[in-house]
Amino acid sequence: MARIEEIVGQAVKVKGSSYEVYNALLEELLKAGYVLDTQFSLFIKSQVTIAGVLRELDPTLNQDKLAKKNVSGLVRKECPKRLALLPAWNYRGYRSMLSNGDVFRQLF
Numbered sequence: 001m002a003r004i005e006e007i008v009g010q011a012v013k014v015k016g017s018s019y020e021v022y023n024a025l026l027e028e029l030l031k032a033g034y035v036l037d038t039q040f041s042l043f044i045k046s047q048v049t050i051a052g053v054l055r056e057l058d059p060t061l062n063q064d065k066l067a068k069k070n071v072s073g074l075v076r077k078e079c080p081k082r083l084a085l086l087p088a089w090n091y092r093g094y095r096s097m098l099s100n101g102d103v104f105r106q107l108f
Helices: 002-012 018-031 038-057 063-077 079-084 100-107
Strands: none
Touching: 002 018, 018 038, 018 063, 038 063, 063 079
16 A cells, blocks of 8 residues: 555656646556556546647647536536435435535535
C-alpha cells in the first residue's frame, strides 16, 4: 500500500489535465509491475487519446471543465431519484455512476 500511495503521489504532481495524471498513474503502476484489469487500462488509454485529439482540434478546450459541467447536469437530473434513495448512500446505479456519498463529498 505504501508503494502504491507513493506512485499515486508522483502521478498527482504531473502538470496538465486529469487525463495526463491518469496516464502517468497507469504508466507508473505498470512500470512497478502491478497488473491492472485490461478494461481499466484500455479505458484510461482511450481517454488520454481522446484528450490529445481534442487538444489538437481545439487547443482552448478545457476537457476537465467540460466533463464537470456534463456530470453536474446529470446529477441535477438525478435529484428526484437521489432523494428517494438517500438512505442508500453508496448506491451507484445512477446514469452519472456517482453515489450520494460521492456527490456530498464533492460539494462539502
